[in-house]
Amino acid sequence: MFSIVLKTYAGLATERHALTVQSHVLKVGFEEDTVLANALIHACARCGSIALSKQAFDKMGSHDIVYWNSMLKAYAMHGQGKEVLQLFSRMDAQPDGTTFVVLLLACSYAGMVEEGTKIFETMSNNHGIAPQPDHYTCMVDILGRAGRISEVKELIVKMLMEPDPVVWSALLGGCRKHGETKLAKLAAVKVKELDPNNSLGYILMSNIFCTDGHFNEARLISREMEGKTVRKEPGLSWIEVVNLLHEFVSRGQQHPEREAICARHE
Incomplete structure (x- = not known):
């Protein structure tokens, strides 16, 4: 019950409620329950209190990989890339695929390009973990944000599987930031082919055209969305x-x- 309530408050991102549940968890002596401890770390991080997440993490005498991943993700959510890498260096559990997704996300959020590239390489070379679509998406985002579009293209070509819509969307975002209109068109076509009801490809391409002053092309995309009844989810x-x-x-x-x-x- 406590776990379900914590997940709910994590979605609402209300620290006051998360604190209330935490106090009840401590009162009844459930603070060392595995499921609850992880839910508490996540909820406190979502509610903006990384200090409370660390407090919940530190209360556990021993940590398995799930605990480590939860705390790494808490730091990553707050853009604390250096703290993520420092915590990773202290890990006494074998990292898994989720660990490396979190590490790469942290590097992406913090703009740590070289660190992210090194982590991606050591994932398979040192830990024997083959990159999955989520790992490739993170690397495309890291390199795309930094404007290293040629490296992104090489990475996509070398992927061990066909790029999914999320990979192409990450490339599209990088193209938008750095004005790579030609490559953005290819990425947008791929997104629309693989996930025709997703508005992201349409919206990003429309924004690229508007930035370049090609308003007629942007209007055509809006009409295409209307014709296919694709709707943008409101923020x-x-x-x-x-x-x-x-x-x-x-x-x-x-x-x-x-x-x-x-x-x-x-």
Whole structure:
């Protein structure tokens, strides 16, 4: 029950509620339960308190790979790439594929290109773990963000399996950032072929055209989305004020106190 509640509060990202559940867990003496400890590390990290995640991690006398991965992910979520690598260097458990996904994500978030490249190489060379699509996606993102598009192309060619839509989407994101319109078109076509109902490929390509001033091409993409009934999921944000969660949609008109909020910020 505690685990389910913690997962719920992790989704809502409300620290106050996570703290309440944590206090109950400590009260009934479940703090060393494997499932609960991992749920608590994750929930506290999602709620913005990396210190509480570390506290839950440190309370465990021994750590298996699941604990290590949970704490590594907590640091990665907060963009603390150096802390991730430091914790990894202290691991006394055999890393698995999930460990390396988290390490590569941390390097991507922190812009640690050389470190990410080295980790990707040692994953198979030193640990005997063959790269999976998630690992390739992280590397495409790391190199793409850094503008090393030629290396991304080489990596995709050398993949041990066919690139999936997530890999092509990561490439598309890198192309958008660095103005690689020609390669972006290829990536967008691949995304639409493999996942025709995913709006991401359409949106990123439209943004690239708009950035380049090709507004007619951007309008054609919007019409293509309409013709295929592909819809973009709206971005949401929320904030807790006086024990009440307020949810906002970009340019949304539905919040009951919208006029008062807008008047306050004029």
